[in-house]
Each structure stands twice: as structure tokens, then as C-alpha cells.
Amino acid sequence: xxxxxxxxxxxxxxxxxxxxxxxxxxxxxxxxxxxxxxxxxxxxxxxxxxxxxxxxxxxxxxxxxxxxxxxxxxxxxxxxxxxxxxxxxxxxxxxxxxxxxxxxxxxxxxxxxxxxxxxxxxxxxxxxxxxxxxxxxxxxxxxxxxxxxxxxxxxxxxxxxxxxxxxxxxxxxxxxxxxxxxxxxxxxxxxxxxxxxxxxxxxxxxxxxxxxxxxxxxxxxxxxxxxxxxxxxxxxxxxxxxxxxxxxxxxxxxxxxxxxxxxxxxxxxxxxxxxxxxxxxxxxxxxxxxxxxxxxxxxxxxxxxxxxxxxxxxxxxxxxxxxxxxxxxxxxxxxxxxxxxxxxxxxxxxxxxxxxxxxxxxxxxxxxxxxxxxxxxxxxxxxxxxxxxxxxxxxxxxxxxxxxxxxxxxxxxxxxxxxxxxxxxxxxxxxxxxxxxxxxxxxxxxxxxxxxxxxxxxxxxxxxx
Numbered sequence: 001x002x003x004x005x006x007x008x009x010x011x012x013x014x015x016x017x018x019x020x021x022x023x024x025x026x027x028x029x030x031x032x033x034x035x036x037x038x039x040x041x042x043x044x045x046x047x048x049x050x051x052x053x054x055x056x057x058x059x060x061x062x063x064x065x066x067x068x069x070x071x072x073x074x075x076x077x078x079x080x081x082x083x084x085x086x087x088x089x090x091x092x093x094x095x096x097x098x099x100x101x102x103x104x105x106x107x108x109x110x111x112x113x114x115x116x117x118x119x120x121x122x123x124x125x126x127x128x129x130x131x132x133x134x135x136x137x138x139x140x141x142x143x144x145x146x147x148x149x150x151x152x153x154x155x156x157x158x159x160x161x162x163x164x165x166x167x168x169x170x171x172x173x174x175x176x177x178x179x180x181x182x183x184x185x186x187x188x189x190x191x192x193x194x195x196x197x198x199x200x201x202x203x204x205x206x207x208x209x210x211x212x213x214x215x216x217x218x219x220x221x222x223x224x225x226x227x228x229x230x231x232x233x234x235x236x237x238x239x240x241x242x243x244x245x246x247x248x249x250x251x252x253x254x255x256x257x258x259x260x261x262x263x264x265x266x267x268x269x270x271x272x273x274x275x276x277x278x279x280x281x282x283x284x285x286x287x288x289x290x291x292x293x294x295x296x297x298x299x300x301x302x303x304x305x306x307x308x309x310x311x312x313x314x315x316x317x318x319x320x321x322x323x324x325x326x327x328x329x330x331x332x333x334x335x336x337x338x339x340x341x342x343x344x345x346x347x348x349x350x351x352x353x354x355x356x357x358x359x360x361x362x363x364x365x366x367x368x369x370x371x372x373x374x375x376x377x378x379x380x381x382x383x384x385x386x387x388x389x390x391x392x393x394x395x396x397x398x399x400x401x402x403x404x405x406x407x408x409x410x411x412x413x414x415x416x417x418x419x420x421x422x423x424x425x426x427x428x429x430x431x432x433x434x435x436x437x438x439x440x441x442x443x444x445x446x447x448x449x450x451x452x453x454x455x456x457x458x459x460x461x462x463x464x465x
Contacts, residue, residue: 023313027320027361030368031252034317035273041310042275047283047303048310051276105137105172105243106130112167118159125152125160129173134374137172137240138180171239177258178203184235194224195231206232238372253372254380255325257336265336267329269322277314279307317365320357324365327354328383335383336373341412343405348384382407409440410450417456425462 029037042048109130118126128150132141147157164173170187174180178199185196198206202214206229215225237256252273260266287300331351334342348366352359366381385405416434420426426434428447435442451458 022309023316024364026310026313027317028364028367029317031254031273031370033368035275038275038277038310038314041307042277045303045307045310047280047300047307048277049280051278105135105240106133108243109133109164109167109172113163116163118163120156121152122156122159125150125156126163128152129157129160129164133172133240135240135243135376136238136372136374137169138174138176138374140374142175169236169239169242171236174239177237180237180239181232181235184239185231190231193228193231194218194220195228198225198228199232241377252370253377254321254369255371257325257329257371257373259337259374265329265333267322267326269318269325271318277307277311279304279311320361320365321369323355324351324362324380325371327351328371328380332383336375339375339411341408341415343383343385343408343411345405346384351384404440406450409435409442410454412438412440413447413450414454414456417462420462422462425459427459430459 026034026037042050110127113123113126113130116123116126125146128146129139129143132139132146134140143157143161146152147154161173165183166187167173170184171180172183174183181199182196185191185193185199190196197218198214202217205211205214205217211225211229212222215222218225238253253270255267256270257265257267283300284304287297287304289297328346328351329336331346331354332344334344348359348362352362355362366379366384369380371378371380383405385407412435413431416426416431428451429444431451432442432444432447435447448458456462
């Protein structure tokens with residue numbers, strides 16, 4: 001092999017290696033990191049440009065998609081001499097080491113409900129509706145279902161619902177995302193606006209980014225639709241995010257999971273935080289021209305290759321994250337329908353095999369990626385954990401052996417402790433025995449480890465709380 005051929009071969013290998021490294025960097029980047037990477041690329045690569053009308057994928061759609069996250073109270077106990085007792089001091093030290101959660105959404109709404117003008121059964125209905133909200137502020141049951149089950153009159157329930165939908169934060173008390181956006185627009189005094197009409201009448205068109213079709217249906221100019229979209233983008237898809245347990249309002253979900261009208265779980269990638277990139281046609285024409293500076297053409301060709309590699313890597317990242325999220329939802333369907341106690345043990349290796357990729361790809365795709373569902377904001381990595389042996393379906397009493405995820409076991413522990421007699425709290429050994437009665441084979445030391453992870457006091461310090 002000639003020296004020239006060898007040099008060309010090494011150059012190709014280096015280019016491929018750099019391309020792979022760039023792809024891996026984009027795949028494992030968090031939402032905020034990816035946004036910064038793309039902004040940097042726009043600033044440094046003249047072949048890239050940002051499309052002016054960024055799609056409102058934060059809306060995340062309706063029926064076909066979704067386009068568009070235990071609180072402990074402090075206390076003081078003193079001895080007769082006015083000093084904290086040893087037990088109180090131990091509790092205090094434990095609490096200082098614990099994470100203090102912000103005010104919950106339901107607490108925030110309940111405080112407002114206490115000052116409402118509603119009386120009698122309508123007031124009771126208001127508190128019932130608040131209790132039926134998920135972490136996003138959406139109703140988990142319809143007012144009609146609550147009305148029939150709890151024997152409320154239609155008038156009382158409607159009065160309570162109207163008060164709830166006028167509370168802070170705007171958008172709570174909605175049936176779904178679309179309803180929440182309509183509530184937010186109405187609270188802004190925009191019920192007669194084009195933005196309100198777009199959400200109410202052209203939801204499918206918005207979800208599919210068919211803005212010209214929406215303009216035609218509403219008999220308005222495309223420019224007017226573009227202006228209305230800016231108003232819609234200023235709304236929040238998650239009214240309760242600032243109050244979600246463990247929530248972080250600065251976290252951006254990469255995926256949203258919602259149950260559609262037919263009962264199917266819709267998994268949709270969100271991209272509202274990303275600039276929409278395209279190749280600059282003017283510079284592409286300059287690159288193709290035979291006249292002009294040779295150095296300029298070489299520079300533009302290099303920028304073109306790098307731009308194409310970036311766009312391919314970005315598409316691959318989004319596709320991989322979406323496939324991963326869909327696989328997680330398929331394998332953990334019971335969690336998304338029934339809650340944390342139904343989380344199953346799951347390893348990255350089995351998911352990688354299901355997707356037909358290497359386990360390292362799954363690991364990178366999970367890194368700092370978040371999923372928003374009715375149970376809150378969840379890190380994708382949290383769905384992977386080793387299992388605790390369980391006999392059958394612990395939650396439904398089914399048969400057949402299946403390992404429970406540690407998070408599901410912790411949820412069962414949380415329930416047992418919440419229901420315990422405060423004068424005789426459950427020790428770790430008794431918790432282990434209670435879990436074994438439910439079919440979960442777990443050692444006392446594992447119970448102690450999980451309890452400490454959940455920041456729950458030992459039995460000796462829970463007595464009388």
C-alpha cells in the first residue's frame with residue numbers, strides 16, 4: 001500500500017471516529033446540554049441556519065400523540081428543663097439530613113379552597129376534585145364518575161369544577177393537555193382569540209404541524225396563525241410542575257406519556273427546547289459554484305459535512321430516545337396505568353436486546369433524560385433496577401413468579417408505614433415480615449436500606465408522630 005493511500009485511509013478512520021464521538025456526545029446529552037450544543041453549532045457553522053417558525057412540539061398533541069413530574073414536618077420537643085430531649089434531638093438531626101420538599105400542588109389548592117365562597121356539598125365536591133388531581137394538575141377521574149360514585153348532584157360538581165379551574169396555577173382541573181391550554185387562555189382573557197380557536201378546533205392540525213391547513217379551516221392568514229402559535233407556546237403543558245414531589249421546574253421532559261381516548265398509552269417526543277436546524281441554501285449555492293476562492297469552497301464543504309453529520313446525529317438521538325421510551329412504556333405498562341407500586345424489575349440488557357442495539361447505547365440514551373406522565377417527572381434510568389423476588393402479582397394477587405423493582409417495594413413499604421399504628425410503629429423486621437406476607441421475599445437489612453433511602457425515621461423515632 002502506498003504512503004498516500006495509507007494517509008487517506010487514516011484520515012477516513014479519524015473522520016469516522018470523530019463523527020462517532022460527536023454522535024455519542026449528542027445521544028447522551030441532556031435536554032439543556034443539547035440545546036447548548038445546537039446553539040453553539042448555529043454560531044460556528046455558517047452552513048446551518050435556524051428555521052424561523054419553530055414547531056410548537058411543546059404542545060404535544062392529542063389523540064394521536066402528545067406533542068407536546070412525603071413530606072416531613074419539623075417539630076420541637078423539650079424536656080422539663082427546657083432543653084431538647086434526646087429523642088427529639090435525634091429526630092431533629094434526622095430531619096436536617098432529609099430533603100425538604102416544596103409545597104405540594106394539592107396543599108396549595110386546598111389553601112385556596114379554604115377561602116372559597118362555596119358552601120355545603122359544593123364545597124365538599126371541590127375538595128374531592130382537588131384530591132382527584134395528578135401531579136400535573138389534571139383530573140384522574142371525570143367529574144361525572146366522581147359525581148356518581150360519591151353521590152353529588154350535577155350542579156354541586158359543576159360549581160366546584162368551575163372554582164377549581166379558576167385557581168392558581170392556571171390550567172389545573174383540566175381533563176387533558178388540550179383542556180388545560182384552553183383554561184390558561186381563558187384565564188388570560190383570550191377566549192375570543194385566534195389562539196383559543198386554534199386549540200379548540202384545530203388540535204390535530206397543530207399536532208401534525210399543518211399550520212396552513214389550520215389557517216384554511218379558520219379562514220385566516222398563515223401569518224395570523226404564526227402569531228397565535230407564539231401565544232400558545234407561552235403556555236405550560238404541566239401546570240403543577242413547580243409543585244411536583246421532587247420536581248424541578250428547570251428540568252425539561254424529553255418524552256411525554258398520556259393515555260389517549262381509546263385507552264392506548266401515547267408516547268411522544270418533545271422538542272420545544274430545540275432550535276429547528278436546516279442547511280443554508282445561499283452557502284450551498286456558493287459551495288457548488290466553480291468560480292470563487294478554492295479555500296472558501298473547501299471551508300464550506302467541511303462545514304457542510306459537519307452540518308450533515310450533526311443533523312444525522314440529532315435525528316438518530318431523537319429516534320433512539322423515542323424507541324427507548326416506547327420500549328419502557330410497553331414493558332412497564334402497569335406502572336403507567338396503576339402507579340409506582342406496579343414497577344417491575346428491568347435490566348438494560350433485556351431492553352437493548354428488544355431494541356436491537358448495544359447496551360451502551362441504552363445507557364447513553366438514558367443519561368439525564370426525563371419522562372413526564374401522570375405520576376410525575378421520571379428519569380428514564382429510574383425504570384431500570386434489579387428485582388426483589390416476588391410471588392405472583394403483589395398488587396392484584398395474581399400467580400406466577402416475577403421480580404418486583406426496588407421502587408415498587410419502597411412504595412409498598414411507604415403504604416405499610418402510612419397505615420401503621422403510630423403508638424406501635426412497624427420495626428424493620430416487622431416490615432420485612434409484612435412484605436413477605438404480600439409475596440415479597442426481602443431481608444430486614446434490605447428493608448432498613450430502603451427505609452433510609454426514602455428518608456423515613458426508624459420505628460423507635462416514629463412512635464407517637
